[in-house]
Every structure is written in structure tokens, then in C-alpha cells.
Amino acid sequence: MAIRFDANKQLFHLQTAATSYAFELVEGKYPSHVYWGRRIRGNQLHTLVERAERASFSPHPVPERGNISFDTMPHEYPGYGNSDFRTPAFEAQYDNGTTVTDLRYESHEIIQGKPALPGLPAVYAESDDEAETLRVKLRDSLSGLAVTLTYTVMESLNVITRSASFSNEGSGTVLLRRALSMSIDMPGDRFDLLHLSGAWSRERDVYRSPLRPGMQSIESRRGSSSHMQNPFVALLEHGATEDAGDVYGASFVYSGSFLAGVEVDQFRTSRLFMGINPFDFGWQLEAGETFQTPETVLVYSPDGLGGMSRIYHELYRTRLCRGAYRDAVRPVLVNNWEATYFDFDADKLEAIAAVGSELGMELFVLDDGWFGKRNSDTNSLGDWFVNKEKLPGGLQDVAGRINKLGMQFGLWFEPEMVSPDSELYRAHPDWCLHVPGRYRTEGRQQLILDVSRPDVQQYLIETISGVLSSAPITYVKWDMNRNMTEIGSALLPPERQRETAHRYMLGLYSVLEQITSRFPNVLFESCSGGGGRFDPGMLYYMPQTWTSDNTDAISRLRIQYGTSIVYPASAMGAHISEVPNHQVGRLTSLQTRGHVAMSGNFGYELDLTEFTDEDKAIVRDQIAEYKTIRPLVQFGDFYRLRSPFEGNVTSWMFVSKDRTESMVVYVQVLNEPNEPLGRLKLKGLDPSRNYRLAGTDRIYGGDELMYAGIAAPRFHGDFGSALIRFIAE
Numbered sequence: 001m002a003i004r005f006d007a008n009k010q011l012f013h014l015q016t017a018a019t020s021y022a023f024e025l026v027e028g029k030y031p032s033h034v035y036w037g038r039r040i041r042g043n044q045l046h047t048l049v050e051r052a053e054r055a056s057f058s059p060h061p062v063p064e065r066g067n068i069s070f071d072t073m074p075h076e077y078p079g080y081g082n083s084d085f086r087t088p089a090f091e092a093q094y095d096n097g098t099t100v101t102d103l104r105y106e107s108h109e110i111i112q113g114k115p116a117l118p119g120l121p122a123v124y125a126e127s128d129d130e131a132e133t134l135r136v137k138l139r140d141s142l143s144g145l146a147v148t149l150t151y152t153v154m155e156s157l158n159v160i161t162r163s164a165s166f167s168n169e170g171s172g173t174v175l176l177r178r179a180l181s182m183s184i185d186m187p188g189d190r191f192d193l194l195h196l197s198g199a200w201s202r203e204r205d206v207y208r209s210p211l212r213p214g215m216q217s218i219e220s221r222r223g224s225s226s227h228m229q230n231p232f233v234a235l236l237e238h239g240a241t242e243d244a245g246d247v248y249g250a251s252f253v254y255s256g257s258f259l260a261g262v263e264v265d266q267f268r269t270s271r272l273f274m275g276i277n278p279f280d281f282g283w284q285l286e287a288g289e290t291f292q293t294p295e296t297v298l299v300y301s302p303d304g305l306g307g308m309s310r311i312y313h314e315l316y317r318t319r320l321c322r323g324a325y326r327d328a329v330r331p332v333l334v335n336n337w338e339a340t341y342f343d344f345d346a347d348k349l350e351a352i353a354a355v356g357s358e359l360g361m362e363l364f365v366l367d368d369g370w371f372g373k374r375n376s377d378t379n380s381l382g383d384w385f386v387n388k389e390k391l392p393g394g395l396q397d398v399a400g401r402i403n404k405l406g407m408q409f410g411l412w413f414e415p416e417m418v419s420p421d422s423e424l425y426r427a428h429p430d431w432c433l434h435v436p437g438r439y440r441t442e443g444r445q446q447l448i449l450d451v452s453r454p455d456v457q458q459y460l461i462e463t464i465s466g467v468l469s470s471a472p473i474t475y476v477k478w479d480m481n482r483n484m485t486e487i488g489s490a491l492l493p494p495e496r497q498r499e500t501a502h503r504y505m506l507g508l509y510s511v512l513e514q515i516t517s518r519f520p521n522v523l524f525e526s527c528s529g530g531g532g533r534f535d536p537g538m539l540y541y542m543p544q545t546w547t548s549d550n551t552d553a554i555s556r557l558r559i560q561y562g563t564s565i566v567y568p569a570s571a572m573g574a575h576i577s578e579v580p581n582h583q584v585g586r587l588t589s590l591q592t593r594g595h596v597a598m599s600g601n602f603g604y605e606l607d608l609t610e611f612t613d614e615d616k617a618i619v620r621d622q623i624a625e626y627k628t629i630r631p632l633v634q635f636g637d638f639y640r641l642r643s644p645f646e647g648n649v650t651s652w653m654f655v656s657k658d659r660t661e662s663m664v665v666y667v668q669v670l671n672e673p674n675e676p677l678g679r680l681k682l683k684g685l686d687p688s689r690n691y692r693l694a695g696t697d698r699i700y701g702g703d704e705l706m707y708a709g710i711a712a713p714r715f716h717g718d719f720g721s722a723l724i725r726f727i728a729e
Contacts, residue, residue, distance in 0.1 A: 002132040002153040003110050009046040012108075012134065014151060015039055016158040019300045021151075023076045024049075027062060029104040031076035031136060031149070033185050037246065038302050049074060059083040072267060074185035077138070077149055077164060079103060086271055087215070087263045089183035090164070091278070094143050095172040103138040103147055110134050114152045114161075119506050121253055121540030122295045123154070123161055123319050130154060144170020145285075157319065158311050160298045168285040176283040180259070180275025181252065181293040189213075189268040190238050191248075194305070195260075196230040196562050201550035201583050203227050203531035204562035206645050210238070211270060217261025219277050223448075223484025223501050224255060224528060225535040231258045232566050235272060240304055242640055243683070247301045247308045250274050251566055253320070254294040255537035256505040257281075280487070282498030297536070305565065306683075310637055313568035317635070320536055321543035321571070323516065325523045329630045330544065330570070330601040331408060332360065332623055333475070337367035338551075338577050339607035342375050345390055350401045355608035357405040359616060360623035363475055363603075364402045365410040370395070372422065378445040381417040382424030384463045395471040403472060410475025410523075411467070415460050416508065417446045417481065431456050433500070435488040443482035450489050451511065452503035460511050468519050476519075478542065480528040505537075512541040525573055534563065534571075544571050544601050551577035551605060553588045553596040554669055554719060557650040560599060561643065564652070570634040574600030576622075578607070590615065592721040594622040595665050599633060599652065602626045629663050629725070632656055639683040641666075648672070649712070655684035659702075660728040662691070666713050667721040679709035686728070694725035 004013045010025040011034070022034040022045045034048050051067040058071035061083055070084035080088035081100035093099045113128035125131035134151040146167045153160055162182040168174045189211045195218050196204040209216075218233065220226040231252035237245050250272060252258050257277040262270050274296050283291050297315070301307035318326070334356040336349060353364040371387055372380025380387075386394045399409040418425050418432055420442065425432070432447040434440050440447055449456050468476070489500045516524060524542035526533060530549035538545060545567075548559045556574065563572055574597040579587045597603070604619075611619065626633075632654050641651035641664070653664040662685060685691065687703035700710070705726065713722040 002155045003134045003151070005108065005110070006046075011046050012136070013042050013045060014134065014153045014160060016153055016155045016160065018158050018302070019160065021160050021298075025105050026068060026073065027065070030070075030073070031105065031138070033074040033076050036184060036186070036248065036298075037300055072269075074187070074269065075183065077103070077147065078183055086265050087273060088178060089180045089273060089275070090147070090166070090176070091178035092143070092145055092166070093175040093177055099177070101140045101143065101145060103140055106137045106139045106146070108134060108136045114154070117163060117292055117295060119509060120292060120294050121320075121509060121537045123152075123159070123253065123297060123315060124322075125154065125319065130156070139169070143172070143174065144168065145174055154315070154319070157315050158299065159315050161295050162298060163293050163295045165290055165292045166285060167290045168287050171287055173287075174285040176285060176291055177281070178278040179283065179291060179293050180273050180278075182250070182275065182296040182298070183271060183273040186235065186248070186270040186272060189264045189270050191235040191262075191270060192238065192240070193262055194234040194236055194565075196232060196565060198227055198562075200227045200529050200532065201548060202555070203534065203548050203559050204230055204565075205558060206562045206565060206643075208236070211262060211264050213264045213266075213268075215261060215263050217259060219259045219261075219279070220257045221277060221279050223257055223487065223504065224480070224533050225258060225537070226483065227529065227532040230566070231260065231274075231535050233260045233262070233272070233274070234305070234308065235262065235270070236305065242306045243304045245302070245304050247305055248272070249299040249301075249308045249312065249566070251297045251299070251312060251536060252294065253297060253536040253540065254505070255508070255533055255535050256501055276502060280498060281502065283502070284496055284499070294537070306640060309565055309640075312566050313638060316536060316539060317568045317570050320539055322540065323543060324521050325543050327635075329634055330523065331362035331475075332626060333363035333365050333410065333603035334361050334608060335365040335367055335575065335603060335605045338582055338605040342369040344369065346393060346398050346401065349398060350405075352608050353402050353405050353407055355611065355616075356604070357407050359608070359620045360627070361407065361604065363408040363410055365412065365475060365477060366398065367412040367477070368414070370411070379419045379421035381414055381419040381446050382422045382449070384413070384415075384467055395467070395473070399471040399473065408474040409472060410477065411473050412477045412479060413464065414479040414481060415464055415511075416449055416451060418449050419446050421445075430490045433484060433487055433489070433504075435486045438486055441485040443485075446482060448482065448484055450491075450500075450504070451507040452489050452500055453491050453507070457507050457511050461514050464515055465518055468522065473522065475523045475525070477525050477527055477546065480533060509537070509541070516541050531559070531563070534567065539567075539571055544573055546573040547600065550583045551575055552581040552584045552586050553593040553667075554586060555584060556596050557644040557667060557669075560596070561640065561645070561650060561652070564638055564640065569600050569638055569654070572600035573603065574598075575603040575605045577605040588719045590618045590622070592667060592719050594618075595721040595723045596667065598622070598626050598629070598723070599665055601634070602630075625723075629654075632661055632663055637684055641680060641683065651680060653682060653684070659684065659686040659689070662726045664724040665721070666724065667719075668713070668715055670718050671715060671720065678712035680712045681709035682706050685726070690729045691726040692729055694727055699729060700726070
């Protein structure tokens with residue numbers, strides 16, 4: 001059994017193949033965290049937490065037990081107001097205006113499988129024997145508020161998930177002011193906090209810093225997970241490296257505003273927490289109503305940051321992503337955006353596709369500008385009908401031309417937005433997020449549809465479905481190009497206005513569930529100005545995300561490296577674009593652009609009709625090579641070798657599951673005179689096997705490649721790169 005309850009010791013012990021997680025019921029009432037780390041048998045787990053009486057400033061809820069204080073107890077789901085002064089996991093306000101809750105254990109159940117979370121994306125089990133779930137019900141007898149803590153153990157994947165649900169079993173109204181998904185009190189403070197932060201076109205830089213007393217947190221208040229912060233944090237023991245040391249990861253399966261962080265208290269205990277951002281949040285529970293929090297995915301690894309990453313990669317690729325493309329290789333595409341922007345017609349699109357077909361590309365994607373009167377980014381969002389001035393034959397004509405070239409046809413949408421200059425907005429000005437009497441702030445000349453509204457949801461479902469049914473469309477890029485302001489809904493009463501942002505996410509998830517279910521053979525890719533919503537919530541509906549609007553190969557080294565901390569290569573869209581690069585103006589070779597882009601879902605964003613014969617020869621070879629390594633990149637194990645955040649060289653590699661094939665990408669940013677001769681040690685190979693360097697007759701031992709390494713490539717000029725493959729003999 002993955003979950004055991006020892007009634008004598010009042011102890012819950014959750015075990016994966018390599019992890020143990022335990023908590024006990026203090027006095028039979030209060031869930032108290034005991035252990036999270038390397039798997040142990042746990043004969044004396046109940047003795048791990050030492051209870052000692054502290055100063056009177058840490059009060060005692062059990063008067064006769066001076067060594068029990070909520071202010072020092074390691075909690076599983078702490079509240080505030082009855083003697084724990086640290087950051088609470090939840091806060092509820094009652095009809096009398098008070099916010100004190102006394103949750104006590106009432107019951108628990110252990111079931112096979114992993115139940116779905118109603119209305120929310122979550123990791124799933126394909127069969128009941130893949131998972132075991134614990135539900136612990138806590139109840140406040142005075143108010144009738146009940147909280148159920150849900151833990152699922154996915155034993156073979158080394159994953160534990162957590163969430164909480166709130167049920168109003170009383171007669172009054174309960175206002176949830178804070179409802180996080182998890183909280184864990186870790187012993188000590190000898191950890192580093194790692195998180196992924198950035199900006200538009202500079203997403204997911206890696207930041208690591210030692211914990212200090214007090215609060216350290218990341219958050220988004222933007223209505224999306226955002227370019228600025230990713231809904232993920234990790235605690236690393238001091239000295240932990242890429243390949244060794246204890247690492248504790250927490251990843252939030254949600255696409256809206258979030259909060260994650262650590263508070264180090266006066267006794268140097270570290271409280272790790274994660275959930276919906278309580279800033280500007282509220283949720284009213286009438287008698288009999290329930291509120292479900294999103295899911296947090298917890299991963300422990302004794303094998304450093306790389307070990308943690310590979311657990312997340314395997315989980316998210318196989319038990320978060322869904323649909324026909326979960327286990328299928330993704331097509332090599334060409335997108336017309338940087339080639340034409342808004343200036344195109346059917347002939348121009350066909351000409352680009354014709355070259356793409358000749359070079360081996362498999363999918364042509366028509367980006368922005370095909371609908372309404374869309375000749376710039378100032379109008380027509382929401383008017384999802386074909387611009388007949390540009391495309392008089394409609395999408396059927398364009399798709400037909402592309403299909404005749406032997407390519408699939410894909411389309412760009414931005415469904416959650418509306419332009420003030422659009423037929424939709426003129427017909428339904430109240431359909432956007434807004435506050436009565438307040439200015440409607442525009443971003444990129446657009447407003448945000450109020451997707452919390454059922455009528456807006458239905459409009460999106462029917463309109464998008466109509467377009468997808470009108471032509472043989474096999475790919476959709478789903479974009480979202482601004483964050484929320486004036487967050488209010490015309491359909492919600494005053495006391496529920498603070499529910500709007502979360503209701504928006506629930507509405508969006510409902511729309512995505514219905515559209516992706518109606519069109520199961522369409523490959524959906526999410527986008528939010530690139531990587532502004534690169535999160536597990538979106539991956540549940542769309543198995544890949546446009547990693548960044550910045551397509552410069554050198555910038556992408558940091559972006560893709562940082563993204564790989566949590567997300568698999570199969571989730572990353574990575575394309576070759578024009579030079580000078582449209583975002584940073586840098587000149588890099590087709591080879592280097594190719595090596596970086598071939599480390600994800602490969603494609604092109606440039607005008608293929610301007611290729612020289614030399615360019616075509618290079619691209620034809622790139623595509624042919626990518627098709628041979630595509631299963632390795634999209635389904636293999638990923639290892640980081642050199643970090644772009646620590647030097648002039650970036651390197652990573654992919655290894656097949658059976659360790660018979662590997663591919664190394666090595667990029668040097670700037671050339672240096674008389675630079676030292678270096679060696680590159682590989683990872684993940686079988687030390688007992690021999691490997692041939694592809695294209696040569698040289699044979700290396702796996703042990704030699706990993707422990708002694710290979711000579712680091714050398715280049716003439718800046719921005720040099722190499723792609724090196726080894727095949728088991």
C-alpha cells in the first residue's frame with residue numbers, strides 16, 4: 001500500500017518508490033507534519049518531531065500540555081487566529097465578522113485511484129492501480145466549516161499531489177479570504193529557494209538564493225501565471241547541485257494569479273506554501289456549497305535539481321498532457337507571422353508553404369490577420385469570421401492549397417480578447433471585464449472578455465468550433481496578449497466581485513475542455529505573448545506552449561534551459577526565425593539557430609521564399625536530421641550539462657529511455673582567444689555499454705563519456721554550436 005494509517009500512533013505515512021511523506025494527529029485532533037524526503041520504513045516516524053515548551057509568546061491550545069503550541073507545531077494546513085502567528089494556508093470570515101477557525105480531525109478515507117478535481121486541470125492516473133488517494137476531513141464545530149485535505153500518491157512516478165476543498169456545513173455564510181492548496185513546515189532553514197522569473201521575451205531565468213528569516217515569496221497578480229513569475233518553487237539543501245543533494249519541488253496546476261513562497265520563523269522552521277493568490281480574492285460559500293482549490297504537485301529528489309526535473313518531465317508529459325498528440329511526434333511547422341505579419345494573401349501563403357513542402361516541413365500555420373478587418377493589431381478581435389478581402393476563397397481555399405502541397409494546415413486565434421473596434425464589442429459592450437463607471441484600460445488596443453460568464457463561454461465554444469469545422473484544420477495556436485485590469489463582472493453581485501478572476505479561470509478551463517474534446521485530433525498550442533502562461537494548467541488542455549516570442553537562438557538558451565527546470569522538451573515550441581533577429585537584432589547562423597530550436601518542437605518563422613539555394617540545402621538537412629532525432633527529443637530523458645547562467649557555454653543532452661541513443665547540444669556564445677581546452681562530461685548513459693560517435697567509426701565506453709568526457713567543441717567566431725550524437729553498439 002502507498003498510504004498507511006497507524007491508528008495507535010495516529011500517523012499517516014505516504015510512500016512512493018523513492019519518497020516518504022508523513023504527518024500525525026496531535027492529540028488525535030491536529031494534523032502535524034512529520035517528514036518529507038527519502039523513502040524510509042518509518043518504524044519511529046512518530047518520534048521525529050521534538051516537542052518542547054517555548055516562551056509564553058507561543059501560547060498553548062492544550063493548557064495541560066505546555067510542550068504543544070500551534071506557534072511551533074509543524075502544521076499540515078494551518079489557520080490564523082488561535083495561536084499560530086505564521087503565514088496561514090487559509091482564512092475564513094463568518095457572519096459575525098470574525099476570522100478564527102479551529103479545524104480538528106473528523107475522519108479520513110483511503111481510496112484507489114485519483115479522482116478528478118471538479119472544473120480544474122490536474123494530474124491524472126490512467127488506471128486505479130497507478131495511484132492511491134487519502135482524504136482527511138477537518139471540521140470547525142462552531143461554524144460548520146469543513147476542510148478536506150486530499151493527498152494522492154503516484155508511487156511509480158515518485159509524485160505526491162495535494163489540494164484542499166472547503167464545504168460550508170453550517171447555516172450561515174462563509175467568506176473565504178484565503179484558500180491555498182498546500183502548506184508544509186520543513187525542519188530548519190538550511191535551504192536555498194529556487195524560482196523562475198523574467199519578463200516578456202525573457203522568460204524563466206533561474207534564481208537561487210539562501211533562505212533568510214521572514215518572508216520570501218513570488219506571486220502573480222495579473223490574472224495569469226505571467227511572464228514575470230512561474231507557478232513553481234523549489235527548496236534545495238545547501239550545497240545541492242544539478243546531480244546531487246536533496247531538492248523539494250512544488251508546482252501549481254493553475255493558470256491564474258498565484259502565490260508561492262517560504263516563511264522562516266523565529267525558530268528557523270521553514271513554511272513552504274502555494275495556492276491561489278489571496279490578494280483581491282474572495283469566495284462566498286452559502287450553506288451547502290463547496291470550494292475546490294487547484295492542485296499542487298510535490299516532488300522530492302535526492303539526486304539534485306536534474307533528478308527533480310526528470311520526475312516532473314515524465315509526469316507532465318505522460319500524466320498531465322492528454323489527447324492524440326500526448327505520445328505522438330509533433331510536426332515540423334512553418335508559421336507565416338515574421339514572414340508577412342498582417343500583409344498577406346492566399347498566393348503569398350501558398351508560396352511560402354510550397355517552399356516548406358519542398359524542404360520537408362509538415363504543417364503550415366496561418367497566424368494573426370485572417371479574420372474580421374484585421375490589418376493591424378488595433379481591431380477585430382472577437383470577430384471570428386474570415387477576412388474576405390485578403391482571403392476571398394475563405395479558409396477552405398487556403399487549407400486546400402496547403403493540403404495539395406502535402407502539408408497540414410493550422411490557424412492562430414486569440415479567443416479571450418475583444419477589440420473595442422469590433423462587431424462583437426459593439427454588440428456586447430458588457431461582455432468584457434470592467435467596473436461600472438471606471439475607465440476600461442486597454443492593452444495592445446484590446447480588452448479581455450469576461451469568460452466567467454456562461455454566455456461568453458458559449459459564444460467562444462460555438463464560434464471557434466464553427467471555424468474549426470469549416471476547413472481541414474489540424475493545429476491551433478491559442479494566444480492571449482494582455483493581463484487583467486478592472487477585474488469585475490456585470491453578472492456577479494457586489495459581494496461576489498472578488499470571485500471574478502477565479503471564475504474566469506474556471507470558465508476558460510470549461511471552454512478548453514469542450515473545444516479540445518470536440519476536436520480531439522487537433523494539436524493545440526497555448527501562447528500568451530510567448531511564455532506568459534507556460535504553466536501546468538494550460539498543458540492539461542494543450543500539450544505544448546509557445547515558449548517565448550523571443551526567437552533569438554542565444555536568448556533562447558536561457559529561456560529553454562530555465563523552462564526545462566519543470567517542463568519537458570515536448571511542451572516547448574522552438575523555431576528558427578529571421579536574422580537580424582526581430583526581437584534583439586542579433587545575427588546567428590542557421591546552424592546555431594537550428595541546434596537550439598531542434599531541442600524542442602521544431603519549426604520556422606521566416607519567409608521561405610527568400611531562401612538562397614545554400615539556405616535551402618541547410619534547412620533540408622536540418623529537417624531530415626530532426627525527423628531522425630524527434631522521438632529522442634520529445635520523449636527522451638533530459639540532462640543539463642552546462643548552464644547559460646553560469647558561463648559562456650550552454651550544453652544539454654537527450655537520452656533515450658533504453659539508453660541506446662543520445663544527442664548533445666553545445667553552444668558557445670562568445671569566442672575567446674587562447675581559451676582553455678575543456679572537456680564535456682555526459683550524463684544518463686549506460687556505463688557498461690559502448691557508444692559510436694555518429695558519422696564516424698569512433699567507439700567510446702559509456703563510462704568514458706560520463707566520467708572522462710569528450711573534448712569540448714571549438715569554434716571560429718561567436719555563437720558557435722555543435723550537435724553530437726552517440727549510438728549504442
